[in-house]
Amino acid sequence: MVFNISGPYYCGNICCSLEEKKVRAFILGLDGATFDVFEEWVDAGKLPNFRKLFEESTRGHLITTIPPLTPSAWSSFMTGKNPGKHGVLDFYELDEEMNVKVSYRKARKATTIWKYFSMKGYRVISIHVPFTYPPEPVNGIMISGFLTPSLNSSFIYPPEMRDEFIKNFPDYRFAENTRFSERREDQEAFREEIFENMKLRMKVADYMMEKYPWDLFMVTFMGIDHAQHWYWRFYDKDSPYYDPEGAKSLGDTIFKAYSLIDDYLGDLLARLGEDTYFCIMSDHGFGRFYKQVFVNNWLKERGFIKFKRDVRTLVKRSFYEVGLDTKKISELVFKSGLGKLWAKFSSESKASLASGFGITFKDVDWRRTEAYSFGYFGPVFVNLEGRFPFGSVKHEDYEKVREKIIEAMLELEDPERGKKIVNKVWKKEEIYNGPFVDRFPDVVVAMDDFAYTSSTFPFPSKRLFATPFTYKSGEHRMNGVFIFKGPGVKRNYFIERPSIMDITPTLMQLFRIPIPEDMDGRVLKEIFE
CATH class of the missing domain: 3.40.720.10 (Alkaline Phosphatase, subunit A)
Structure with missing residues (x-):
């Protein structure tokens, strides 16, 4: 060159x-x-x-x-x-x-x-x-x-x-x-x-x-x-x-x-x-910026994610039903003026604290789960057998599951705005190449040209859409x-x-x-x- x-x-x-x-x-x-x-x-x-x-x-x-x-x-x-x-x-x-x-x-x-x-x-x-x-x-x-x-x-x-x-x-x-x-x-x-x-x-x-x-x-x-x-x-x-x-x-x-x-x-x-x-x-x-979209809740609603049936997970889910979730507690922390103290915690510490009362990936039944989301803009991973220790999707079913996710995501609508928000979807091989692609999400999405984000916490709330507890207004x-x-x-x-x-x-x-x-x-x- x-x-x-x-x-x-x-x-x-x-x-x-x-x-x-x-x-x-x-x-x-x-x-x-x-x-x-x-x-x-x-x-x-x-x-x-x-x-x-x-x-x-x-x-x-x-x-x-x-x-x-x-x-x-x-x-x-x-x-x-x-x-x-x-x-x-x-x-x-x-x-x-x-x-x-x-x-x-x-x-x-x-x-x-x-x-x-x-x-x-x-x-x-x-x-x-x-x-x-x-x-x-x-x-x-x-x-x-x-x-x-x-x-x-x-x-x-x-x-x-x-x-x-x-x-x-x-x-x-x-x-x-x-x-x-x-x-x-x-x-x-x-x-x-x-x-x-x-x-x-x-x-x-x-x-x-x-x-x-x-x-x-x-x-x-x-x-x-x-x-x-x-x-x-x-x-x-x-x-x-x-x-x-x-x-x-x-x-x-x-x-x-x-x-x-x-x-x-x-x-x-x-x-x-x-x-x-x-x-x-x-x-x-x-x-x-418009809103956060809790993509894992959407995946759960459509049957891609299944929760464990143990007592710990059932108790957490009951808390969510009455509004006591990760997002609500985070909002209370910021509104009480404790945002400075919260900011001093490492991300790992925040995640550890959240897992004590919030629903996390530890509460997912991976053997019955086909896909999950993790990432700032809500990308989706197929729970592929062999790729993950807990993989459940067989290789011959991979493309079928991925296509099903893409087709459903294109219909995702913000009811308050009355519009479909996913304006672009990529399969990972369409935008990435190299030795690390296998680690990357299988479906990458742009929700209204990235005006919507997701969350680091997998299940911050039982809602699908929410205003950000960080008070961001630009993205x-x-x-x-x-x-x-x-x-x-x-x-x-x-x-x-x-x-x-x-x-x-x-x-x-x-x-x-x-x-x-x-x-x-x-x-x-x-x-x-």
């Missing part, structure tokens, strides 16, 4: 030697950024540095992984491969005993851009890129990102830098300490912490840029993602959760998150100069952001449908790093003059 060209890097028809110029690249990761939201502010002149950047760069809607999830998307960016080749799909996974486990970086089984560059002697610095915990050894510095537990963890490579980092940034945090709730004081506090974290990340990036040498530098901000997840209700008048009173003081939250990046852009681009390749990317887009979409600027790059050019997997091979080509044949991404040749 490497072009037959001379020189250490390629930029269209421009070939340069090491003596003439040294190539560097800077990637600004904006988790959740979407042109659908901020392009109108650019056009109106409210984000002047973005406007100037548009005129000097190539841009396009970056197509992300299916479904549009942070772990799979960032992993596909870092590896240039589809999830079937790197093994990461969701925030959580189930072990062989059906216990919920957090997916960390070690679940990814493919070489990353950081490693490719390091192996060729290039110096890399990576700051807060999601799904990099624990940090991998690199020729440079890596500060892990989203899902890093705290400063007490092994968050930095090389580990000898830990004391220096904490000394200079003692208040650094990987996520907000406060939690959004229905209380206005929590909404205001969460908003301020989003902005504080963004500013702190900028200080860290500036410090690392100035003090340490680098050839490839990346810093990622989660602030836009978090603002859109929780403050969409104050921004979008057509949102089912629109809050006109709150919009008076909080309606500009999303704009301010983009504006903070715009302010940073001006100084950053001036320091990088014209000879540095500069890329802005996001892992997915955003749109309004992921497929179209992220791609902006690319540098020597020989087309100016004010719009590229059609670049993939999130294309960024790594394009950068590797610029640095004359051989591109493995099994990479799914391609070099974006058309963005160069």
